[in-house]
Amino acid sequence: MLENYFTDSRTIYRLSNCGIFGQKMEEYAKYLHEQEFSQNTTREYLRAAAHLSRFALWQGINDLSLLNETFACQFVNEHLPNCSCERLNKGKYHSTIRGVWQVLNFLSESKIIPSPVDLIENSLIPKNPQPFKPLKPYPPIQSESGKPTPPRTDIASQAVIMGNLPESMGGIVLQYDEYLDNLFGLSKKTRDVHRLKAMLFLKWIYEEHGSDFQLSSLGTEDILKFQEMCNEYGYSNDYRKTITSCLRGFLRFLRWERIIQDDLTPAVYKLKEWKLASVPKHIPYETAMLLLSAPDRETVKGKRDYLTLLLMLQLGLRANEIIQIELKDISLTKGELFIHKTKTHRGRCLPITNEIAEAIVDYLRVRPERQQSELVLRTVRPYNPLKNSSSLGSVVRQYIEQLDLKVPSYGTHLLRHSLATHLVNNGASFKETADILGHTSIETTGIYAKVQIERLKDIALPFPCWEEVCVI
Structure with missing residues (x-):
């Protein structure tokens, strides 16, 4: 049934392996189809169910009966206003709230949880939402002696970077690769890119603070300084966009593993770029x-x-x-x-x-x-x-x-x-x-x-x- 709403096999894999509710995702898609929702609405509700299931996995819940009204309110009132699981929170989570309500109805009809008689859809409203505001980017820094030579960033240099990292940080990189593979189902080529950018960030942290530095001490100033370094090297805008995207993913992983307690993804600023501003590079x-x-x-x-x-x-x-x-x-x-x-x-x-x-x-x-x-x-x-x-x-x-x-x-x-x-x-x-x-x-x-x-x-x-x- 999921194939009727998503054509990308990786998306279907992520939905089916998103945690405790992943095993019910096919049945849930059929349930939504029987409710005669539109295709776009069904997609949003399926993504909301996966979001709820990932939050349950993060909380250590492995029993469907615990996905009840109390847990749904915790997800909506505490997690959503400060969520950066997938992207920076813009405060628009009404479809997610309605999707959570549909999950409760589905579990209730499946006799897994009691009927949510004490909870109506309108009560699932976050209290005092405070969406994050992306920080403004630093202007590029010009060195007096010209732009310094950036470190090697090709795939072949991974062994060199890994050799310069403390053993604890090297283990983090391997865990990150398993996280991208098992939870998101990314291809090896995509995981290589994410892993390499994570290693560059860890290498910079190691050189900045020394081998005794603990990742639990990461702060906003470290994230900004790293991006400032990328500007100083004069990387292209496309390459810096790749770095910022991979950096957000790595910070989410650190928070997922409880290595850091605070969400640092809002400190990764979004790069501005005019759409269709360039002309395709070609020759006669x-x-x-x-x-x-x-x-x-x-x-x-x-x-x-x-x-x-x-x-x-x-x-x-x-x-x-x-x-x-x-x-x-x-x-x-x-x-x-x-x-x-x-x-x-x-x-x-x-x-x-x-x-x-x-x-x-x-x-x-x-x-x-x-x-x-x-x-x-x-x-x-x-x-x-x-x-x-x-x-x-x-x-x-x-x-x-x-x-x-x-x-x-x-x-x-x-x-x-x-x-x-x-x-x-x-x-x-x-x-x-x-x-x-x-x-x-x-x-x-x-x-x-x-x-x-x-x-x-x-x-x-x-x-x-x-x-x-x-x-x-």
């Missing part, structure tokens, strides 16, 4: 097509790289989509290629051009390992499938440097943006472009409207009083 499509001449197509590696470049330049595939392609997803007779769920959590079917079909056949004839189901494999032993998208990013960078092309950025998304820009500038509609790129919303494709220079000239408004200016 004719320049991007030059990359097809770079691979040596007499070798296995050259044939593989030529195929992957074709998939990026003609179908706009993401690197992660390419490494997930299996042989069963290719139909040369129908001329179709099925792309599995990736970033948008939905699959799509794309047409195969003659060039792509010939490149696939040419590569499969010399592919060293015939037993692997994946299409793209390593070209050296062991002939295993590529593990992550960074492998294809290195391929693109190699050929860009080989041809000495002037590009605004390296990586596979440069080719995806170049194809999208080419399609939009040559008459393709946003709907057609969105279908090829796999965008779930047409607004996502709308960023390419800013690169339609010739079309934008046609809709540009005349300068006020331009006739008078011309006369003068």
Whole structure:
């Protein structure tokens, strides 16, 4: 039943493993469906039930019969006004309150708790709510000798960072990874990002206070100083947004484990960024097509790289989509290629051009390992499938440097943006472009409207009083 309301398997996993009420989540979803609530309302009530169940898990409750009226009032009156479990509290929790009321009705009808005769829905109103206000961000700090070199933040540096941490802090990092996996069901790639940012924060704390520092002594000033350090290093806005998001998650974990008693997430300020302010980084499509001449197509590696470049330049595939392609997803007779769920959590079917079909056949004839189901494999032993998208990013960078092309950025998304820009500038509609790129919303494709220079000239408004200016 949960599949009727949520398409992301990770969300369904989190709802089903949110604590003591997770085992009843399917039945609860069916109960809400029978009440004929709208789809959006049902989603809100399911999230509210998961929120209540996580709070019960935090309180050490493992018996459904204890999710009664008294506990519901404690959740609404004490926890909600100061809650930062998922995001900064903005004081808007009316749907959560109504969702808690529905949970009580469901448990009552299931004969798990008594009927809530002494409690009406309107009484579940928090007393003196005090929503948190995000702190204003510090302005970037300019060093007199220039911006210092930031610490390494790639995945390979994790062992170095772990080696510099006290043993107690290293154990915290491992617990944090289990917390992200078991409670939230995050993928390994996402957990790696969260774990690395947590290690950077712990490394900074260790250098700031010494190895004898206890995390229970963390305060607001430590959080602000750490963010001040990130500003000083001159990180990009996107990277600092990642750091702040991961920092909030790590602080929630510390409070979940009772390592800290106070909620420090409000001290992590929110970064301001104008929506759609930037132009997609791309190069002329004719320049991007030059990359097809770079691979040596007499070798296995050259044939593989030529195929992957074709998939990026003609179908706009993401690197992660390419490494997930299996042989069963290719139909040369129908001329179709099925792309599995990736970033948008939905699959799509794309047409195969003659060039792509010939490149696939040419590569499969010399592919060293015939037993692997994946299409793209390593070209050296062991002939295993590529593990992550960074492998294809290195391929693109190699050929860009080989041809000495002037590009605004390296990586596979440069080719995806170049194809999208080419399609939009040559008459393709946003709907057609969105279908090829796999965008779930047409607004996502709308960023390419800013690169339609010739079309934008046609809709540009005349300068006020331009006739008078011309006369003068």
